[in-house]
């Protein structure tokens with residue numbers, strides 16, 4: 001069941017198009033990753049989904065409610081961590097947790113206190129005297145303790161030390177295991193790869209690629225060193241194997257799916273050396289964002305470009 005839907009969603013700031021005809025669907029139970037360089041439009045997309053920004057054109061709905069005209073109903077179903085969460089500076093950590101838990105119908109002081117404990121946060125301190133990372137932990141306690149069907153996190157692990165990052169990702173995994181939905185924007189590719197099941201790439205306001213993480217895990221890069229001048233990929237493998245570069249006797253191949261037929265064929269060529277590595281989200285990210293070709297208009301076009 002789709003829980004978030006956008007159709008040709010567009011947001012202009014004056015002449016500048018921050019979000020350009022974005023159409024996407026998030027299924028209930030997804031951990032949905034948003035990737036893109038600085039200024040790609042990730043926060044604009046999230047803020048539009050929350051009803052904080054009025055779309056210039058196109059539509060978006062969450063749990064069947066239009067995000068702008070029914071924003072109150074939308075926010076009752078969503079817990080949102082903004083990238084620049086601001087909390088009352090004069091309040092102590094504990095009072096902040098009580099205040100926000102009472103405010104949200106699906107909040108709980110007990111759960112937020114337990115999270116603060118997990119994140120080793122000193123709740124006696126006033127927000128104004130907290131470090132950036134401490135304030136981020138406090139905001140995370142508020143958001144992650146809310147039992148809403150959808151959790152939207154804009155760069156949740158920015159400013160956090162490695163152990164708290166790990167604890168936050170565990171919380172995301174728990175939300176996923178409970179069947180709730182997470183939309184997560186991050187620049188940390190390894191985190192996206194770890195917790196998300198689907199990811200979209202934004203570039204200059206456009207959605208340029210959607211990638212399932214399960215499919216990504218099936219993609220591999222193979223580097224071989226071989227003396228053969230004639231290196232012909234057999235017909236039976238050509239559908240799934242691409243030669244991406246050749247530099248003298250060093251050949252780079254990419255493949256998806258079952259590795260056995262390819263490795264069996266390569267073994268018959270007796271390469272001097274062979275290295276096999278998962279392609280990983282970083283390689284896909286590099287291709288999408290450093291591609292020499294101009295931005296493409298649709299995800300399908302981009303998928304072909306990347307394939």
Ligand SMILES: Nc1ncnc2c1ncn2[C@@H]1O[C@H](COP(=O)(O)OP(=O)(O)OP(=O)(O)O)[C@@H](O)[C@H]1O
Pocket residue numbers: 013016018036037038039040041042043044045083
């Ligand atoms: N209120 C605004 N007025 C004018 N331009 C804006 C406004 N908000 C965002 N923009 C512009 O829209 C573009 C997208 O910004 P956005 O914050 O959505 O990017 P982002 O992908 O979240 O970037 P980052 O990774 O740096 O957080 C940027 O060029 C930004 O300058």
